[in-house]
Amino acid sequence: MSNLSAGDCPRSDQSDPSATSKAGARKKIRPTYSCLNCHKRKVKCDRVKPCGACCLRGTPSECEYGTSKRDRHYIQQSALIENLLRSCESLKQQLAEARQQANLPPIKDEHGPSQSGQSIYSVKESDDPANNDNDTDADDDENEIEIENEDASSDSLDGMDLPSKVQPIASPSAMVPPQADERRARKQSAWCRGSSPPWSKEKVVLTDPNLANALVELYVERLINDFSPENVSGTIALREARSMRVFSPILCNAFEAASLTFAGRRDGNRAVEVAGHSRYLKVLRLLQNALYDPQEGKSTEVLLVVLLATITEAFKQTSKDSLLKHQLGGLELLRTRTPYRHRHGVERSLYVDLRMYWVTAALVHRKPTFLADKDWLTVPWPGDAPTKDILQRLLDVAVRIPGYLSEIDEFSAFLKSGTKPPSELITMQTNIWERATELQGQLQMWKTMYADTYPSGGPWEETLPEMNPTDDFPIFKCRNPSTLEVMAARNIIYPDLLLATALSFYWALSLIISASDTGLVSVLGRQERYQYACNICRSMKYYTQNIPGCLVSRVMFILRTAFDNFSDGMVEKDSMADLFAYIGRKFEFPVFSNKCTSSSIKVEA
Structure with missing residues (x-):
């Protein structure tokens, strides 16, 4: 019971008008600076788009802000990253000029892996292609990796046991002038656009972290251009997914593993493929740890990692059924995520644009699939989304065939x-x-x-x-x-x-x-x-x-x-x-x- 008696309770007709006016004066309308999700959850928002909280929850595409002018105070993350990179480059240049004036030798990157998760590669050609064959430890010399070019054809890669690690460059004595690095970076850029590798007869050591990262980015761009071509409808949104690497080390490693494996196969460069193999082993370990986490295992980043691992397996062919295992793993992740997480943005692309691959994996598995459920047939196509095309209509029939195959097997x-x-x-x-x-x-x-x-x-x-x-x-x-x-x-x-x-x-x-x-x-x-x-x-x-x-x-x-x-x-x-x-x-x-x-x-x- 309440401690107040009936006589102690204030009545509305006896309220003080002055108190009411003071209370109204104290109430202010504050603009909403946080994103709508963080404002609703009452959690701290860093006011970028997408914000860190939405990225951690695995829903970056759902990060939205108010539409009024007063509420538009977020910072586009691309602009934020661009400003930070510009400041970083300026500071590096000032440091290099100061050391040059003091007659000090240039230094390597002293901070290890960058905060974005990108690795720094050193490119070197060795006269002995067998140097790495005795080293089977796949850990963790990520900051600098020596890549040997053998100028070999892709046929020589088939069936070959690849070493799981490439040697780090231990000594800075092989430094080259910045001008030489710039010239070689231009040659490497031309090679990445389709010309032949430039390291057939000379030793090349890439020591500038910026140029090394640029080389990796060129590999990633090649991967995206081949699996998500521009001006082609119905392709997986790898371009949008690439920007999510900033917040996800496992996704960054997965992009590197897939792009290096893809480039190594395409160019017949065994050493580049070896570097991708080393990354791939780490991705599998990180993926296994992520799947044990009930929250992280359902995130969009993990599903993207499974997709990139599937691309890697299409070129590596680790075992007869390795590609199918990754596809079935992706199907299980889809099931746990529910169709309501695949209505917009990258999440929708992961289901709708890849739906043919998911259905064919279910057909090969010959078991009834959740893809035939009504929600999965309707929810990912909201009213503001494009209608189903001729292929999607056919897939609506195909999702019922795995159950039929299961009846035959039974x-x-x-x-x-x-x-x-x-x-x-x-x-x-x-x-x-x-x-x-x-x-x-x-x-x-x-x-x-x-x-x-x-x-x-x-x-x-x-x-x-x-x-x-x-x-x-x-x-x-x-x-x-x-x-x-x-x-x-x-x-x-x-x-x-x-x-x-x-x-x-x-x-x-x-x-x-x-x-x-x-x-x-x-x-x-x-x-x-x-x-x-x-x-x-x-x-x-x-x-x-x-x-x-x-x-x-x-x-x-x-x-x-x-x-x-x-x-x-x-x-x-x-x-x-x-x-x-x-x-x-x-x-x-x-x-x-x-x-x-x-x-x-x-x-x-």
């Missing part, structure tokens, strides 16, 4: 073990048949509604071109349906890459539903399955000649599905082997040279 297991009575097996087989018919009907409806009425028009066959000696694309050979004679197939041309991707994926999904190696009746005839597999192969010349960068990875699953549809010894399968080798050689993509084995869903007998 039926096959019971059939083999004999633990189910025949009546139950007949019921399961009937359900599978009905499910296959339903899924094939949905695919056919998609084709009728979206592919056959595509605004830019449909595909067409090219006429047989004249032999071009400069065209090294392998000719796909198939059989004439009427005479069964082997002939050169005509290529299929498309109005754009979106329709080429969607139709090829449609044919692959139809092959999966109608796979004949399960012992079940197929909803497609043998001739239709053969024609669908050939259509995929006939589409690849247009695809490989028009796809920018490394986006050819979108057809990994599609090509492997067609490859598994042909029997061993068929001329079509031999032609596909040449096609895999061509794509792997043209794009320097080892995963294609290995016939995309990680994308196979074929059930073993």
